[in-house]
Amino acid sequence: MVLFGYRGIDGRGATVKGMREAESSRELKALLKKESIFVTELWEVGKESPKKSGFSLNKNISFSSSGRITSGDITAVTRQLATLTGAGIPLIEALSAVIDQADKESVKVLFTSIRTKVNEGESFSSALSGYPKHFSDIYINMVNAGEQSGTLELVLERLADFMENQARVRGKVISAIAYPALMSVIGVLILGVMMIVVVPKVSAIFSDFGATLPLATRFLIFTSKIISGYWWLLLPLFAGAVAGFVFWKRSSSGKSLWHKIVLKIPIMGNLILMLAMGRFATTLATLLSSGVQVLRALEITKHILGNIHLERVIDEAIVGVREGEPLHESLQKSGMFPPLVTRMIAIGEKSGQLEGMLSNVAKFYDSRSEARISVLTSLLEPVLILVMGAGAGFVAFSILWPILKINQLFG
Structure with missing residues (x-):
């Protein structure tokens, strides 16, 4: 039997501590659990430092041994x-x-x-x-x-x-981009293997004949030599470019410009705006219906929009509402919020049913964004297949065309 010291919390939420003999720490935890004591710290008496059970009830909780909270x-x-x-x-x-x-x-x-x-x-x-x-x-x-x-x-x-x-919408967005992203990675890997392994072997055969190769074949061989010969330089350059882009996007000027560009991207910009409007309406409606004051609700809501320019519109609206201006007028001035949103908010303010109108806006934009994501996903798959097929076809054509010409010469 081993003598253990322990600290824990009983069924009433009070902190308890003591010493108890047991065959193992696992057995002692089981015994204390039967007594409605949740062990937070456990150690063998006589050791220099306590053996903690892997977690702490301090403000900064460590979850290393007990699983991350999602x-x-x-x-x-x-x-x-x-x-x-x-x-x-x-x-x-x-x-x-x-x-x-x-x-x-x-x-x-x-x-x-x-x-x-x-x-x-x-x-x-x-x-x-x-x-x-x-x-x-x-x-x-x-x-x-x-x-x-x-x-x-x-x-x-x-x-x-x-x-x-929110989890359902987020899950649909992730699932919509997961398959195209996977297909893109696979396509790049396949083309990479062809350029590094297949093309150099074929180019060695062509060089033995000394014939003038078609332009497409010469371009393919040149690209293959660059990739296979300077991959050690290309990889750091690519990683540096990505890191530089991320750093620029996080800077104040870069973030502002990027968020402006994102909203102007054809098709995708409209989808991003619809998702932001859905989050805005859902969050604001939920906060207001729960009794949170309008100004505080707007202050909280602006942080979930995901776009600095939309956040600035909310900041201006907060100032306007504080000065007595209706919310829909403050949002309308910016020109960034769709007319449907401002009209529905105006109706809600006049009728005293702002939460209900915002809920309707949220349902509308959630359904619209889901439909748009479904359409884009269904279109993206054949487009990716065409692009990957075109890439593979170009490589195959560039290799086979000179082979056919050589066969004709010696045929």
């Missing part, structure tokens, strides 16, 4: 909390239930810490604000508004709906 984990927990609090279960008990049901140790640690803070008298939103890595401003402000209005269960349900919708 947005999907937070969404699932939010949905569970919404269901439990909606059924009339107190928040502390709901948090305890979520902790017991969590599969990841890192999720258990995070929400155990939050439960401890709530037990000590902090508000739920204040406890969440200690972990900005996992809870966004949108999340914290909506929870705060729900606590103040006494509608926390409704706010949590809206939050879960909002996060699930």
Whole structure:
């Protein structure tokens, strides 16, 4: 038997510590778990330093041994909390239930810490604000508004709906570009192998005949020599160009110019604007319906637009609304927000149904962007196949054409 020291949190959220004998640390954890004690630190008595169990309840949590917390984990927990609090279960008990049901140790640690803070008298939103890595401003402000209005269960349900919708849209965008990206990589690799391995061998055969080769074949051989002979220089140059582009895009002037260019790209610019409008309307509607004030809601919403020029429009709108100007007029002045958005906001402001109008705008742009993504994906696949076929066809033609000419000469 080995004597272990431990620290942990009991079922009421209180910190406990002590010493216990057990055959192994795993056995001791199992025994303490039966007593509703969640171990946060465990070590053999007599060792120079404690053997920590791989996580800590400090503000900066380490998840190295217990799994990274994803947005999907937070969404699932939010949905569970919404269901439990909606059924009339107190928040502390709901948090305890979520902790017991969590599969990841890192999720258990995070929400155990939050439960401890709530037990000590902090508000739920204040406890969440200690972990900005996992809870966004949108999340914290909506929870705060729900606590103040006494509608926390409704706010949590809206939050879960909002996060699930955002994940669904993000998933569709990723899945739309995944296949074309994979096809592009495969095509480049195939062409690279042909240029480095196949073309040099064929060019050696041509050089033995000493015949004048077609222009396409000479260009292919020249390109092959450049790639195979100077790949050690081309790779760093390419990596440097990519790094330089990323650095430029992150600079203030580069970011401003790039975001302006992106919105003007044919077809893609319109899609990017539609996605931004969908996020804007969804987020603002969710915040306002949860009781967050208009100015604070706009301040939060601008950060999810993903375009610096659209963010500046929101900054100007905040100034206008603060001075008493209607929101739709402030947005309309910029000329960047589509007329549909400003008209629907104007109707919502006049009728007192701004949240409902914004929800309709969000549904419209989400459906439009999904349809546009589907169309672009269906068009992109045959285009990629044509481009890859054209590249392979050019290589094949450049190799076969002189071979056919040689056969004619010796035929």
